Amino acid sequence: MKITFLGASSEVGRSSVLVQTERKRILLDFGVMLDHDIRFPSYVSPKDVDQIVLTHAHLDHSGAIPVLFIRREIPLMTTKLTSELANVLIADFIKVSGYYLPFETLEIDRMLQSTVHCGLGRTVQLDGVEITLLDAGHIPGSAQIYLESGGERLLYTGDINTTQTRLIRPAETNYPDVDYAIMESTYATVEHTERSLLEKQFTERAREVVEGGGTVLVPAFGVGRSQEIVCVLYKNGFPHPVCIDGMAERVGKILHGNLDQLADPELYRRAMGNAHRINNWKERKQAISRPGVIVSPAGMLKGGPASFYSEKISQVPRNAIFLVSYQIPGTPGRLLLEKNVLAVRGRLLKVNARVENYDFSSHCGKKELHGVLKELSRRATRKVFIVHGEHESSLALAEAAKQDFGLEAEIPEVGREYAL
Ligand SMILES: [Zn+2]
Ligand SMILES: [Zn+2]
Structure with missing residues (x-):
């Protein structure tokens, strides 16, 4: 060989x-x-x-x-x-x-x-x-x-x-x-943070931001991480609205057709059933003005609706962006994590919202x-x-x-x- x-x-x-x-x-x-x-x-x-x-x-x-x-x-x-x-x-x-x-x-x-x-x-x-x-x-x-x-x-x-x-x-x-x-x-x-501890910290912090009137953007890979975050919030009793956008929704449907491949099909069904779907620009604009969590694809903030959300959400101090994936060097997500700035249409935008990183690997x-x-x-x-x-x-x-x-x-x- x-x-x-x-x-x-x-x-x-x-x-x-x-x-x-x-x-x-x-x-x-x-x-x-x-x-x-x-x-x-x-x-x-x-x-x-x-x-x-x-x-x-x-x-x-x-x-x-x-x-x-x-x-x-x-x-x-x-x-x-x-x-x-x-x-x-x-x-x-x-x-x-x-x-x-x-x-x-x-x-x-x-x-x-x-x-x-x-x-x-x-x-x-x-x-x-x-x-x-x-x-x-x-x-x-x-x-x-x-x-x-x-x-x-x-x-x-x-x-x-x-x-x-x-x-x-x-x-x-x-x-x-x-x-x-x-x-x-x-x-x-x-060394990754122990999973159940990480889930609790994540849910508690999301709750604090939302109860302070803010919106939390969770840019997550459309496959897997987005659905996991929705399940984590549900399982840990997060009491506020959770919205899920774009590709995450399409992928969600595929997972529905392959429930036997998931760890807990019943949790998945209930958590996804509880989340609000966002399908168009009108709904996106509404979502950013309401307290709650928005899970959107583009884990490293490259393209997709996550660019729109991050630009708007980052400007308001009571909001937060929670990163939940590995950020490849050279991507907008890594820049946000390291320098606290967003690259928007060729210029750098100062971020007023809180940026936090969660090691959901x-x-x-x-x-x-x-x-x-x-x-x-x-x-x-x-x-x-x-x-x-x-x-x-x-x-x-x-x-x-x-x-x-x-x-x-x-x-x-x-x-x-x-x-x-
Ligand atoms: Zn992979
Ligand atoms: Zn890989």
Whole structure:
């Protein structure tokens, strides 16, 4: 088996690994980098790919896939839920940045027609390669990829969370034997706040702001985080209006059709049933003038209604913006967090509202990543490739793998072929 990394080395974005076995060339993820502009993974010719396997719907794993469908159709394997969510996210990506993309909706249609669904825990045989998708606990539908060929066993964690959340179950880490692993390292230097404590703090602070007459904007990724926040507020008895906007609403409908994939379908049904939907500009303008919580997509404040909300809400001191996702360097969300300013139409706007950051991560923190390393060390893993993290994080996890768990570890070089 040979593997080549096409991106996501010392960066969070453009995740993609090309795996070559004797008879198959399999691409694991093909995502984009979304910081200042859109960047693609290293070049791979579509005719050199026999199969694509997708871990989850986030654009940093799925966003470049349509490029491969410009002149060809390639079989794509993923969970049913990831396929449905990726369709929404990529279509939205085209709507927001169409001019800068080399593909359009035609390529998404082709991609959907070439997709074969695979349930979590099921093993599929492809020309001498066995592929199993394991729950990744990251967002609804997310999977890790376990691949076996010619006696070699490779695990690709994709993005992984081993902590149970209000929305989904934790990742499967009871792995079969693993020879080589490719592991994410987004939060390798961060200890996450314990979930139930975090939920209480978040709900209490939202309550204080709203009871002081303010509006709380929660810019959250449309897939997963938005719905989780709605569930958290409901479960913790938040007594004021919660509005949910745009894509979060469309994604909500998809989740309704896949309730068996959620941790607590009944909580989900009740929490979403209790939230107000916002569908147009009239309702958006009304929402910002009323005390309550607005959950809107665009987790890093890039595009979408969240730009409108943040501009208006940020100007009033009694309001608040609660960030609940990782903010990639170079995004408006990171700028807000670090400098307390908003980038609006090319100029910087001073923020009067309170800005707070809540660590609702859908990724493992330091302790949980070390837990995964421990599992791997028990399975006689020969080497771990560390990806999907800023350089310091990846370095820290590689060091821990070597020092604390006796594993060989490396941050791979993009474009170099590794013979396993
Ligand atoms: Zn992700
Ligand atoms: Zn990712």
